Amino acid sequence: MRIERIELDGFGRFSGAGWDLGPGLTVVLGANEAGKTTLLNGIRALLFGFEATRDGRTWYPAFAGGRRGGRLALVTSAGERWAVERHGDRGGTGALTVRAPNGNTGGQETLDRLLAGVDKELFTNVFAFGLGELQSIQSLSGEGVRSRIYGAGSGLGGMSAADLERTLRARQEAVFRPRGRDQELNRLVARMEELRQRIAELEQQPARYEELHRELAELAADRQQVEVARRAAAESAARAMRLTDAQPPAAALRALEAELAAGDRALDALPAGLDGELTAALSAHEAAAAALGATERGLAALDARLAELRVDDALLAAAAEVTALADERPLQLARDGALAELRATRASAAEELADLARRGGDSATWLLALDDSIAAIQATRDAESRLVAAEARRTRAATLAASLAPSDHDPLEEALLLDPGVVADRRAALRELDELWIRGAAAGPGPPRRWLVAGVAAVASVVVGAILVASQVASAIPLALLAGLLAGLVAWRLPQARPTDTRGSERLLERAGLPPGADIAAIRRADDALAVAQASDGRRAASVARAAQHEEAERERAEAELEHAHARSAWDVWVAERRLPRGASPEAARQVIGLVTAARRADQARSAAEDRLQAAEVASAAFADRLERLLGRLGRPIPAPELRAATVVGLADALVTARAAADRCADLRQQLDAAARDQAPLAEHAAARAADLGLLLATHGAADAAELQARVAAAGERGTLHVRARELRARLTGIAGGEARVVDLLAAAADADPAALDVERDEATRRVAELDARGHELSTRAGELQAELSTLEQGVELGERRQELAVAEGRAAELARAWAVRAVALRLLEETRHRYERERQPRVVQDATAYFERITGGAYGRIVAAPGEASVRVEPASGAPRVTDELSRGTAEQLYLALRFGLVEQFARTAEPLPVVMDDILVNFDAERAGRAASAIRSLAERHQVLYFTCHPWTAALLDPGGSGTVALD
């Protein structure tokens, strides 16, 4: 790709400037401040944007005028033309437009593609450089440049072998560093050391376990010894306490035994339950005597109550009759109540029957004899239907005949019924009448005649009015005025109604079928009707048919009239036969028949009431007879009829009372019998209890019960003493720990000194407490040992730590192996790089070597640019290799120029070649090397567009001896 034209609208000193550039080498020659560097930076700015403003100063402002920026016309090696236009007032990309050969426009991305990814750094340092960039090796060691130089031939893209080594080394160091702490392997190995140490400690558990077991066995022996000593001390303390406790009861026991020995020992022989036995015997004797007395008193009381009771035997004998009357009494009351009701029913039914007969218009007998069968009622309905149908037919026929009757004075209807010849004749007469009328009208009386008549009428009115006024009949004035007005109107109308030729007109009117005096309006209507009739054959036929229908309707009406008369006559005959009222309509006949049913029901009700009334009266009389006969037998008075029911109630109540008295009497007699039966055993029982008491007293030698009771009391007191003695002995048995030891205890207690016992007890108690404490200590320790043993037996930490160590070992082994793999890989990469340096140079360096050898005239033969290192070594034709610091400034610049040319050539192998712009870079070259450099530049320009800016004409001549490619910059 080359720049075909540069245009700067405004950039530094340039305003509206433009340059056309050809392929190959172009030398731009200009004095100082002519704008060479400005033009160089202008190209950079158009391709990559404007530098930022620094220290408040804008980078190449358009101080000569114009819009800051411009455009480049570019041509690719394929001949495609692109345009790049950029403007901007400040630093940055500004406003960029890239126009493609097809007219499409784009921005920075399009430009980046066009420049094959070359960025500003690469372009500035390799493709468009001045002396400043050339003199710095750093400009060639930048990342972008270095990757091009060392990656171009190594096949590593944008990376170097050293980059890869660094990447790998970084991964290694993330896992392990010799002095690191946080790396995973460092941490893991440290943890493994801790685990191993802890495991070693835990593995001593079995020894500890056995040691604990031994200690536990020793503890058990100690506890046994302590327990023996404790039992002895406790026994000593207990003995002292027993004796101390036994001394008071022992003394009391001795005193009791002395008191008993001094008393009456015979009392001890009395049986223990004698007191109760005596009390029981006394109680039984008294109870038997009391029961016998009570029985005897009861017998007397029963006799007295029996004597007081009275019983009505006669009434009891008539109990069945009284009961029957009492049972029938409610029925009798009902019969008495029904008599009045039955009589009222009978009267009401008779009255209803008489009322029905009145409504039927005859007697009850006539009404009950009428036929009220269904057939009779149906006959009335049939007759009614026939009459109604006949009436309806007659009405329909009359209505039809009336509707079809020809209407009066309808000229059209009349005309339609006329013969056509008659119509024509009549129309001729009518036309003549019309003409007569017209002629009459032209020479007729006219308005003057009418006004004359009207005036006469008015005068007549006035005359009549004057007469009336003279007669003082004021009220007749309006009448006179009205008469005058009517006379005037008659006079006004009269000349209009008649033509002047009266006779001729009348003949013509007759001929035309009009009545005499018909006016012109009637004449003209008749003519109109005849004209319509002449023109309407259809309508005339319809009128003829209508006349025929009218005639038929008249016949139908006559037949209907006849049928209706027949139906009426048949009905009248049927009414007479049924003895129904003459002239009754079918509906009226049905109403009369309807009364028959009600009359029969009323008659039956009356008859039934009569029968029931007679039966009730008979039963009531029988009831009264039975009651009166019973009362007579009982000797009781006969009551009035209205008191019969109450009397029956009184008899029933008396019967209940008599029965209760009889029952009570029987009950008392039974009680008397029972009491009499009980009296004898009670007497025997009382005698037996008296004998028992006497025997008890005799057995124990007592004269009476009081004496025996005194002896029993004395024996009880001795018994209390015996009980107290036994209690004391039992207490001493408890203290001694057994009955067998009581004797010894009593003896020891009697002999012991209480003070000495206290001392002995306290000493022994203290000893027990000491031994208890010791035993507790031993138990506690044993518990601790057991707990530790259990912990050891169930301890999981050793297993946990071993498992954790196993996992850590596995992970560490994996990490170490992965680390070893990467370490070997890293070492192999290093080895490869060393071999690469020895055996293979990148193509870029090879090309640079060729240029360098050419420029230096063979003084230097080889450039060594190792992958991974920024420094460059050169091998002179003779002598040791030198690094750049060891070269003269000019030689170093020649080396860097050669390296750039190598890079430019390398770039063009894989991408569109870019133009190369140099700004007076040969100033430090000697003449010979400058000439060789110029030759090298020309050689480069055979494959690339080269712009060389210089202020030295000799340099221009050196580069372009013919001057054809030199452009002067003013």
Place this chain on the structure above:
Amino acid sequence: MPSTLPFRFLHTGDLHLDSPVIGLRGEATPEIMALLRDATSRAWRNVVALAIAERVDFVVVAGDVFERSSPTLLGQTRFRDGLLELAAHGIGSFVVHGNHDPLDGISWAPSLTFPPQAHRFGTGAGESAVATRDGAPLATVHGRSYPSAAVLENYAVGFLRGDEPFAIGLLHANVGDRPGHGNYAPCSLDDLRAAGIDYWALGHIHQPGILTGDGTLAVYCGNPQGRDPGEMGPRGAWLVSVDEAGRATPEFRACDVVRWASADLAIEDLETDEALLSAVRSSLADATDAADGRSLLFRLRLTGRGPMHASLRRTGYLDDLRRLANEELAAVPPFAWLESLTDATRPAIDVAARRAVPDFAGDFLRTVEAARRADRGTDPGEHESWRAILESAVHPLFDEWPRGRRILADARPTEGELFGAILDEAEGVGIDLLLAAEES
């Protein structure tokens, strides 16, 4: 052979109680860790439960009850408790000690005594004990415990049966000098046959199996719980039925709590992260289905060449993948835990062809190849030069770093590994880096 009462016994051993599950690469949840920690003890309880459920007449334990000569008291207690439980059900037990728990160890707490129904064999030759049922003899068990860890004497030749109806030899030994195992109490199959023992109840080799069936049954019980990735598949004990004619029929019964399994997963057809994760989950699910309802420790190795290789080499990618795969099945017991997910995939390139390319990556591959040639070649100088280069690479971690010297000695790659697997994997790491750089 004299007739005997039909009976059944359970043959177990190599319990390795207290042994942690070793070789784990990933960090598990506390719940999983707790299960793993107790796995051997639980498996022993399963053995006891099996014996009780099957109502066997006795149990023989063929050595290595404990992992080491310093077992935890908890382990000892659990073993003792198991014997007590067997005794409570009328089941006797016969125990020998092996190289992991020899009788000269300081481990056994004398206070934890066996129940009377348990017989522990001493270290002397010719000891036997009779297993009975209601006083009637069923079999005579011959056994001998290790006095120390390294027994190099052939114990089998000292086992001689008498006139008992059925003879059992209870021995912890390496029959046939099996590689990869300590060659303790070494003996041959002929030695076993010559003893006239009806059933050799062997311990020491953890893979369960029957050595011979021609008249003499010699059976390795295997350990009832796999403890490391090398002990995969079902683990358990042998339920042995002996008929009236004295014919023994062993039947393997799984007793393990957690099962190890591994698989390879080729990535050739996997092109997306989701597809890879789905395939990993599917592998884990398949292994879970095959684990008989037990918890699973699963190792998965990704192999082959494919587009996902570059992703797998990204830092943290494998860890993320493993974590995602574990989200579903590792949460609740029985868990299925993808314990390890390793990347053995290769970049999708023809290495041989790439080695011929004249660029830096080609140089790298040729450098690696040069190291391989030096290992295989006959030039001692070249071999020594490359050995020094490779050793220098791992020197900082394993030799210079004091802790590394102490702690990571077992993990230090041998020379063979350096020239072998380590070099291969290093080649993969390097070429991945270089190819990624090319694409940048």
